[in-house]
Amino acid sequence: MPDKDQALLKVTGLKRYFDVSQPFLNRLLERRKRQYLKAVNGVSFTIKQGETFALVGESGCGKSTIAHLVVGLFPPSAGKIEFDGIDLTTLNNRAQLRPVRRRMAMIFQDPYASLNPRWRVNNIISEPIKAFGLLNGRQAIVQRTSVLLEQVGLSPQDGAKFPHEFSGGQRQRISIARALAGEPEFIVCDEPTSALDVSVQAQILNLIKNLQKKFGLSYLFISHDLAVVRHIADHVGVMYMGRLCESAPVKALFENPRHPYTRLLLDTIPDIEKMGRECAPPQGEIPNPLNPPAGCAFHPRCPQTTDHCICNRPKLENMASDAKVACFQAF
Amino acid sequence: MWWIRACGSIWERLTVMGDSAHPTEGLSLRKGWRIAGTLKRLTDSDIFYSFYHSPVTVIAVFVTLLMIGSALTAPWIAPHNPFDLASLDLMDSHIPPAWEDDGDKRYLLGTDDQGRDVLSTILYGSRISLMVGFLSVIFSMVLGVSLGIISGYAGGLADVLIMRIAEIQISFPAILIALLVDGVLRTLIPNAHSERLAVIVLVFSIGISGWVQYARTVRSSTMVEKNKEYVQAARVIGIHPVLIMTRHILPNVMGPVLVIATIHLAVAIITEATLSFLGVGVPPTQPSLGTLIRIGNDFLFSGEWWITIFPSAALAILVLAVNLLGDWLRDALNPKLR
Amino acid sequence: MHILRHVGWVKRSKTYQILMNGEFRFATPTLHLNTETCLSMLKIENLTIRFDTRYGPLTAVDNVTFEVRPGEVFGLVGESGAGKSLTGQAIIGLLDPPGYIAGGQISLEGVRIDNLAYNHLRALRGRKIGMIFQDPLTSLNPLYTIGKQLTETILTHTSVTTAEAQQQAIALLTDVGIPGAAERINQYPHQFSGGMRQRVVIALALCANPQLVIADEPTTALDVSIQAQILSLLKQMCREHGAAVILITHDMGVISQVAQRVAVMYSGRLVEIGDVRQIVKHPKHPYARGLMGSIPSLHHQVDQLTQIDGAMPRLTDIPPGCAFHPRCPECFDLCREKRPVLKKIANSHIACWLYAQEAHHAG
Known part of the structure; x- marks a missing residue:
């Protein structure tokens, strides 16, 4: 067991490019070059033991791609992912990956697509137990699934049912139970509540938080909802166009946002406490990720743009109190 | 109702x-x-x-169930055994159906040129027809579904290879493929075995001509399913790709396959009948419905219509029933039409 | 589905023709403005929407009553399946079969519109009531340029020449903040980004100057920074055109920013209607209270969010009495037996037995 304050997950210079070129014949005839979508373009962060690290950003900023890279759904184009000191990118067969995979789990966004509709809940939850060979014997597995179902607030009798018999919130609980089945230390939550209604979202967020306390879990929490992030995270990374533009402890980020994009996000969320107050909406749209702007990717929408921003790309620099910002104007 | x-x-x-x-x-x-x-x-x-x-x-x-049931129980319910050469009597040949003037009560639907009871030959014949139909559907289905899942899940070179072969094959009529394969196999197999292996050759040639439809349907549904989060969840745990394909994806792509299989059953029975009618199907000693129609066809113009009409009617009714079943299944399983 | 709906329409318009030939003519829904209707431009009384299934009818919207005043933004909130979108569809007559209006009245400026024949209903759509859907991609026809879609709508509803309609369309697109409207008018929907498309949809909804715009989750498919743009545009445009808006959403944040009055729905029933400030700051109905408490705050961190246990009942098993009672922390015997009706308490209307006494004293 790694001790506290030690980095459990360390991601350095992570990149993932997707080949979105036209088919070969079209390229040849239309004389086009290969095109790459730079979904993740050099991202580094660390997650400490027992901490919740949240990645926020708008759609297409690459936050979900990072989640998929971390759990190994596809390999990174460049960069390192170190889990408890083991570099995952150097492990390339299933046998080597198995012990690491047991210690990680994932909770998905869509509760309707994340459970196999043809499987009973018991089988869904016990799949990781069987896959990692954690328990032997039918009786032991049945007992374990009952315990897991109770831990997520369902009854053991629900195990015999099929997923379509449950509501969205209950399905997300099943998904969480499956994630807990392998007794992981680290769970990647990919927008776990964005498909749910607010009252159900509150239930799931409370559950996720309680489980963290109970099992000492660490989370990588992907979300587009800043209020949810504020509630659940210890440390937040804000992403824009495949890069981190600010990374700071949650309190610092919300009380003293340094990057103009973070400020823009905070200003524009409809907030029930700022009721009726008219605020000027930000101008501009997210640029086409296939053809990102030169220099700082945010410069076309930034109120403080200078010529320097248009030509040069700012690096993520250390600021006071564990915060990092990628902006020339933040100093 | x-x-x-x-x-x-x-x-x-x-x-x-x-x-x-x-x-x-x-x-x-x-x-x-x-x-x-x-x-x-x-x-x-x-x-x-x-x-x-x-x-x-x-x-x-x-x-459909009636025809399948009577075909299965033919040895018990058929009034005669048309394959028992000892019981055949050439004196009984060419007897019209029982209700005609020259009819014989023993032979309800009349007899053919060798004195075989037409009703019994139909019962025994539909046995062969249905067996060849079912076996070739199962053969196509297993082949098509596995190739389709591999093609859809693996993608890349495997996908390109399988789909190009499928495209080449689909540009020829299925009956042509079946005839071709049948012909090639017949020349390869020594004469001594040909009678014994005839049914297997027929099943193989009909089966191989029909796998493309399964493969294409399964491939496209696999490509939808493999991007769903439950498949990702299995991949995160590190489940072996073969297990993901068989245990996760397969049950979820079988709906349309059942529809195709039902409609294909009708097509396979017709193909078998066509091949047998053309004389390249099952041997006349083990006649299927197609063989019976061909035999009867020779006597149609001499006024002995019953020898060919009754097997034809049986074939038509069977195929129609199976087809209606397939049509209904297609509509019932398609949420867009509901 | 589309084909089916189309067939349905044809059938409905045919019955209408038969009625016409049988000397039974509908009066065109002209304005009968009288003093009474000035206060409420849209009035919905006891609206009930049912679905016939083979298990019997399911009541998806149950006895809903509210009114919308001219020029206001009226919010309709609730969780998915609460019946808020169905209410919106019923107002504009776009209820998909097998859903149908089983009871109640909808009247626009004093004229009943829930029983109109198809032809009149079509005249009403666009001209009197505009609609903005959640997904801007599917609410625009991908085969026509946005210019064609806009001018066609303008031409159907107003008597202007094609050139004038074209001019109006360009002006409208400029108004909704599309840069280079004169050039972009000849582009197809797929050439616009999500936010821009939603702007086009707003222009389309407003092009015949309707008195009422129904916006069904207009920003759910958009990112936050774009959402803010669209909301402020919607608000500004409707103010300029003098149109009232029914904003259907599940997001209390959006409602609190834009709406003046709010109705909260739960499992097909209204639980609370009132001033937005009242409902956001001091919700009375236990469901509204739970809903507000379950929204995580941006300003202070709490350890646990208030949660309402359980989930909204399925339409097939709505409990007797108050539909919320199995989840309600303050439920008592009466709640399990009798269904509460909306009662006026201070400035708002609440359907809850907790306040029945209060209402009795007040009334």
């Missing part, structure tokens, strides 16, 4: 207990209730509802 509803309500009363039973009771009892529960889900499902609200389908299923 009062009788179906009556059965339904009795059934419901029986199965309500299954649903409310406690799953913590004894194991054997629990299993029983679980089966009852599954059956109740089936009778409650939309498919079952649309089934007994479609009289045509109910009749089609009835006819």
Whole structure:
């Protein structure tokens, strides 16, 4: 067991490019070059033991791609992912990956697509137990699934049912139970509540938080909802166009946002406490990720743009109190 | 459809207990209730509802089951054994159906040129037809579904290879492929075995001509399913790709496959009949419906219509019933048409 | 589905023709403005929407009553399945079969519109009531340029020449903040980004100057920074055109920013209607209170969010009495037996037995 304050997950210079070129014949005839979508373009962060690290950003900023890279759904184009000191990118067969995979789990966004509709809940939850060979014997597995179902607030009798018999919130609980089945230390939550209604979202967020306390879990929490992030995270990374533009402890980020994009996000969320107050909406749209702007990717929408921003790309620099910002104007 | 509803309500009363039973009771009892529960889900499902609200389908299923049942039990229910050469009497040949003036009560639908009872040959013939049909459908289905899943899940080179072969094959009519394969196999197999292997050769050639449809359908549904999060969840745990394909994706792509298989059954029976009619199918000593039609065809113009009309009618009814069943299944399983 | 709906329409318009030939003519829904209707431009009384299934009818919207005043933004909030979108569809007559209006009245400026024949209903759509859907991609026809879609709509509803309609369309697109409207008018929907498309949809909804715009989750498919743009545009445009808006959403944040009055729905029933400030700051109905408490705050961190246990009942098993009682922390015997009706308490209307006494004293 790694001790506290030690980095459990360390991601350095992570990149993932997707080949979105036209088919070969079209390229040849239309004389086009290969095109790459730079979904993740050099991202580094660390997650400490027992901490919740949240990645926020708008759609297409690459936050979900990072989640998929971390759990190994596809390999990174460049960069390192170190889990408890083991570099995952150097492990390339299933046998080597198995012990690491047991210690990680994932909770998905869509509760309707994340459970196999043809499987009973018991089988869904016990799949990781069987896959990692954690328990032997039918009786032991049945007992374990009952315990897991109770831990997520369902009854053991629900195990015999099929997923379509449950509501969205209950399905997300099943998904969480499956994630807990392998007794992981680290769970990647990919927008776990964005498909749910607010009252159900509150239930799931409370559950996720309680489980963290109970099992000492660490989370990588992907979300587009800043209020949810504020509630659940210890440390937040804000992403824009495949890069981190600010990374700071949650309190610092919300009380003293340094990057103009973070400020823009905070200003524009409809907030029930700022009721009726008219605020000027930000101008501009997210640029086409296939053809990102030169220099700082945010410069076309930034109120403080200078010529320097248009030509040069700012690096993520250390600021006071564990915060990092990628902006020339933040100093 | 009062009788179906009556059965339904009795059934419901029986199965309500299954649903409310406690799953913590004894194991054997629990299993029983679980089966009852599954059956109740089936009778409650939309498919079952649309089934007994479609009289045509109910009749089609009835006819199909009747034909399959009588084919299976042919040795017991057929009035004669047309393959028992000892019982055949050439004196009994060319007898018209029983209700005609020259008819014989022993032969309800008349006899053919060798004195075989037409009704019995139809019963025995549909046995061969159905067997060849089912076996070739299963063969195509297994081949097509596995190639389709591999193609859709693996992508890349495997996908390109499989799909190009499929495209080449689909540009020829299926019957042509079947004829070609059949011809090639026949020349390869020594004459001594040809009679014994005829059915297997037929199943193989009909089966190989039909896999493309399965492969293409399964490939496209696999490509949809493999991007769903439950497949990702299995990949995160590190489940082997073969297990993901068979245990996760396969059950979820089988819906359309069942529809194709039903319609394909009708096509396979027709193909077999066509090949047999052309003389390259099963040997005349083990006649299928197609062979019977061909034999009878020679006597059609001498006024002995019954030898060919009755097997033809049997074939038409069987194929029509199976086709109607397939059509209904396609509509019932397609959420867009509901 | 589309084909089916189309067939349905044809059938409905045919019955209408038969009625016409049989000397039974509908009066065109002209304005009968009287003093009474000035206060409420849209009035919905006891609206009930049902679905016939083979298990019997399911009541998806149950006895809903509210009114919308001219020029206001009226919010309709609730969780998915609460019946808020169905209410919106019923107002504009776009209820998909097998859903149908089983009871109640909808009247626009004093004229009943829930029983109109198809032809009149079509005249009403666009001209009197505009609609903005959640997904801007599917609410625009991908085969026509946005210019064609806009001018066609303008031409159907107003008597202007094609050139004038073209001019109006360009002006409208400029108004909704599309840069280079004169050039972009000849582009197809797929050439616009999500936010821009939603702007086009707003222009389309407003092009015949309707008195009422129904916006069904207009920003759910958009990112936050774009959402803010669209909301402020919607608000500004409707103010300029003098149109009232029914904003259907699940997001209390959006409602609190834009709406003046709010109705909260739960499992097909209204639980609370009132001033937005009242409902956001001091919700009375236990469901509204739970809903507000379950929204995580941006300003202070709490350890646990208030949660309402359980989930909204399915339409097939709505409990007797108050539909919320199995989840309600303050439920008592009466709640399980009798269904509460909307009662006026201070400035708002609440359907809850907790306040029945209060209402009795007040009334």
